[in-house]
Amino acid sequence: xxxxxxxxxxxxxxxxxxxxxxxxxxxxxxxxxxxxxxxxxxxxxxxxxxxxxxxxxxxxxxxxxxxxxxxxxxxxxxxxxxxxxxxxxxxxxxxxxxxxxxxxxxxxxxxxxxxxxxxxxxxxxxxxxxxxxxxxxxxxxxxxxxxxxxxxxxxxxxxxxxxxxxxxxxxxxxxxxxxxxxxxxxxxxxxxxxxxxxxxxxxxxxxxxxxxxxxxxxxxxxxxxxxxxxxxxxxxxxxxxxxxxxxxxxxxxxxxxxxxxxxxxxxxxxxxxxxxxxxxxxxxxxxxxxxxxxxxxxxxxxxxxxxxxxxxxxxxxxxxxxxxxxxxxxxxxxxxxxxxxxxxxxxxxxxxxxxxxxxxxxxxxxxxxxxxxxxxxxxxxxxxxxxxxxxxxxxxxxxxxxxxxxxxxxxxxxxxxxxxxxxxxxxxxxxxxxxxxxxxxxxxxxxxxxxxxxxxxxxxxxxxxxxxxxxxxxxxxxxxxxxxxxxxxxxxxxxxxxxxxxxxxxxx
Ligand code: XMP
Numbered sequence: 001x002x003x004x005x006x007x008x009x010x011x012x013x014x015x016x017x018x019x020x021x022x023x024x025x026x027x028x029x030x031x032x033x034x035x036x037x038x039x040x041x042x043x044x045x046x047x048x049x050x051x052x053x054x055x056x057x058x059x060x061x062x063x064x065x066x067x068x069x070x071x072x073x074x075x076x077x078x079x080x081x082x083x084x085x086x087x088x089x090x091x092x093x094x095x096x097x098x099x100x101x102x103x104x105x106x107x108x109x110x111x112x113x114x115x116x117x118x119x120x121x122x123x124x125x126x127x128x129x130x131x132x133x134x135x136x137x138x139x140x141x142x143x144x145x146x147x148x149x150x151x152x153x154x155x156x157x158x159x160x161x162x163x164x165x166x167x168x169x170x171x172x173x174x175x176x177x178x179x180x181x182x183x184x185x186x187x188x189x190x191x192x193x194x195x196x197x198x199x200x201x202x203x204x205x206x207x208x209x210x211x212x213x214x215x216x217x218x219x220x221x222x223x224x225x226x227x228x229x230x231x232x233x234x235x236x237x238x239x240x241x242x243x244x245x246x247x248x249x250x251x252x253x254x255x256x257x258x259x260x261x262x263x264x265x266x267x268x269x270x271x272x273x274x275x276x277x278x279x280x281x282x283x284x285x286x287x288x289x290x291x292x293x294x295x296x297x298x299x300x301x302x303x304x305x306x307x308x309x310x311x312x313x314x315x316x317x318x319x320x321x322x323x324x325x326x327x328x329x330x331x332x333x334x335x336x337x338x339x340x341x342x343x344x345x346x347x348x349x350x351x352x353x354x355x356x357x358x359x360x361x362x363x364x365x366x367x368x369x370x371x372x373x374x375x376x377x378x379x380x381x382x383x384x385x386x387x388x389x390x391x392x393x394x395x396x397x398x399x400x401x402x403x404x405x406x407x408x409x410x411x412x413x414x415x416x417x418x419x420x421x422x423x424x425x426x427x428x429x430x431x432x433x434x435x436x437x438x439x440x441x442x443x444x445x446x447x448x449x450x451x452x453x454x455x456x457x458x459x460x461x462x463x464x465x466x467x468x469x470x471x472x473x474x475x476x477x478x479x480x481x482x483x484x485x486x487x488x489x490x491x492x493x494x495x496x497x498x499x500x501x502x503x504x505x506x507x508x
Contacts (some may be wrong), residue, residue, distance in 0.1 A: 002191050003027040005046040007036070009054035009064045009082050015326070015462070016170040017052055017080065019363055020178070025193035026185050027361075030329060038069035048076040048189035051083025053168065057097065057132050058082070058089040065090070076161040078116070078184045084164030085134055088155070091162070093138035101149045103128035106173050114144035114156055116163045118183050119176070126153070126167035126174045134166065161188060197366065201233065201373045204358050208237035211356075215317035218350065220306050221246040221272065222388060223260035225381060226322035226359060229371040231270050233358050234320050236374065240271045242320070245309045247302055250278020250404070251390030254412040263380055277305045285392060285399045291508035294399070298389045310350040319350060323357040324367055384429045385463065393508040397436030403451075407434035410453045410483045410490065417479040418457070418471070427469040430457035432483075433496075433507045441491025450491030453483060458505055466500040 004021055006028050008014040014030045021028035028050075041049065049070065056063040071077065071090055079087040085095045109126040111117045126147075134152035137143050141162070145154035156163045163184065169177035185191045217234060221227050221244040234242050244264065248257040257274070264270040284301045288294055310316060359367050371381035387393055394411075395403050411432040418424050433454040441450050455476065460466035480493040496503070 001027055002047050002194055003029055003045070004185065004189065004191070005036070005041060005044075005049045006030045007049055007051050007066060007070075007083070008032050009052050009066075009086070010056065011052070011054045011082075012464070013053040013081065013168070013170065015329070015363070017050055019365070020170045020181055021050070021185065022195060022363070022366065024178070024181060024185055025195045026191045027195040029361075033064050033066040037067045038073040041070060041075065042073055046075060047191050048078070048184065050184075051077065051079040051086060053081030053083060053129070056082060058085045058095050059132075071162065072160075074161075076184065076188045077163065078180075078188075079162075079164035080170070081130060081166065081168060084155070084166050085130075085132060087162060087164045088134045088136075088138055088141075088152070091138035091141070091157075093134055093141070094136040095132055096135045097132045099131075101133045102131045103147065103149055105129075107147050107150075107167070109145050109147055109153055109167060111145035111154065114154070115158050115188060116156055116165070116180060116183050117144055117154060117176075118187065119179050120145075124175045126165075126169075126177075127171035128153075128167050130166060134164075163188070197369045198373045200362075201370055204233055205237045208234055208356065208358065212238050212241070212318055215241060216313065216315070217242045217318045217320060217356075218310055218313065218316045218352070219244045219320040219322075220302075221260070221264065221270075222322075223252060223256060224322070224386060224388070225364075225371065225383060226324050226367055228260070228264065228268075228322075228380070229367050229374065229376065230320055230322040230358050231264065232268050232371070232374045232376055234356070235268070235270050242271060243313060244270050244272045245306055246272050246274045247305050247309075248274060248276050248278060249281045249298065249302065249390060250276075251281060251298070251392050253386070253391070253415075254408045263377070268376065273309060275305055275309055277301070280305065281392075282399070282401060282404075287398060289397050291393055294392045294508075295389050298392060307350055316350060316352040318354050318356055319352045320356045320358065322359055324359050325361055325363050328360055387506060393506055394431060395434045396507060403434050406451065406487055406489060407432060407453075409487045410434070413482045413486065414455050414479045417475055417482070421472070421475045423469075423471060423475055426459070427457045427471070428460050428466075429463070429505060430455075430469070432456070435507075439492045448491065450489050452492040452494060453490055454494050454496050454507065455479060456496040456505070456507070458500070460500070460505070463500075463505060466505055468497045468499055471495070 006018045008030050018028040018030050089095045106125050107128045109124050111120045133150050137152050137155040141155045141157045143152050143155050147153050154165045169180035219231050231244050261274050264272045284297050368381045414432050418430055435452045437452040438449050457469035458466040459469050484490050
């Protein structure tokens with residue numbers, strides 16, 4: 001399969017670049033500049049390399065520099081931001097700092113046609129974010145774009161296939177950003193665009209059919225998108241040799257456990273064993289108020305329940321996990337292969353020979369597309385994210401059955417009103433939080449003290465940052481009126497208007 005390397009120089013640029021490359025139907029892998037040499041890059045058959053941006057200055061002593069032989073490896077290279085400056089610096093150009101040349105934000109770009117900028121009009125808008133700049137392009141490079149302040153906004157050495165842009169083509173604000181990537185990937189690297197989700201899914205099914213034939217395979221189904229897609233994929237490969245254990249922690253949203261079980265069993269034809277463990281989780285969480293403790297206890301309890309169920313199956317050959325690419329990047333794991341040794345918490349509780357992680361190379365949006373390619377219902381694949389520890393971290397303070405019940409109802413009303421209004425298309429995650437704040441209210445003639453519910457809705461691409469959703473007042477008013485009149489004990493509703501940062505999406 002053709003693939004491109006995204007060589008990561010730190011900062012937050014790696015994932016947006018890899019995603020934009022994959023959106024052009026070309027598979028991209030992110031590897032840290034420290035972890036790969038020129039020889040390894042060539043041996044692994046990459047069609048090209050993209051150097052990412054980064055927060056450092058190339059001329060500082062500890063600045064990240066890659067293996068210098070990468071520049072002469074003969075593969076096409078595109079440097080972006082810091083990556084462009086690094087190319088200039090390593091190839092003998094001049095990179096310097098001058099405060100009057102710093103640029104941040106949308107900037108007019110003047111370009112005069114080139115291989116990389118083929119199709120650009122003479123003037124367009126690009127996104128800039130740099131303090132340092134390239135004062136002089138290296139020998140053999142010619143400058144193909146500039147801005148009012150920045151003398152080298154793009155440069156290229158078409159003989160050696162090395163290109164650089166000071167601006168950020170991966171940012172939506174760069175008008176012709178996709179064209180830069182398209183020109184580089186298709187015209188310069190010679191890619192043909194074979195990374196398509198239906199093909200990925202077909203290949204994985206065939207691979208697992210062979211690999212897991214006649215094996216006893218187990219999967220812990222959380223009800224989330226990742227584990228469900230992994231379950232459907234492996235199920236289509238080996239049918240009922242896959243057993244899915246769905247642990248109902250009692251911390252899911254209203255009717256969700258039934259919905260997950262029904263969808264998996266009746267629509268997706270997966271072999272599911274549901275374990276109702278709500279009471280166990282509730283007693284394990286009794287008296288616990290710290291969010292970290294809640295997360296730890298839930299993880300432990302989950303493993304215990306799963307282990308008990310697994311034991312009933314006898315020896316298991318393979319455990320499937322719904323690990324996705326961002327989990328792999330967070331863990332810092334390098335290779336994207338079938339793991340024969342097994343890893344992760346499950347290994348401590350279930351004995352098995354190997355672990356399969358069929359979604360290990362996919363970003364979240366690709367997992368959703370894989371779900372669609374597998375024939376899963378759209379509303380199932382595009383459900384909003386829901387944290388693993390569930391309502392436990394949306395119930396501030398000690399968790400009780402009553403608080404959970406109240407939260408579940410309030411959350412259901414809020415979600416229903418958002419869905420009814422059609423506003424679910426404009427917000428990416430929305431839910432209710434049960435606080436441990438009490439406030440006074442009036443009930444008929446009486447003053448009463450009741451609970452405070454927070455409504456939270458955010459818009460976000462990746463949940464690393466998020467903004468609070470500007471939900472129309474009418475929707476909030478209806479949700480508030482319904483919650484206070486239909487659910488006893490709630491005297492106050494507040495709407496959370498904090499972006500991330502400084503707040504997080506969840507309250508705990
Ligand atoms: P925060 O609150 O960190 O949330 O801004 C970002 C995204 O992550 C989800 N989240 C979690 N997901 N286990 C999970 O599986 C957790 O402990 C957890 N905490 C937050 C959150 O719902 C949001 O989508």
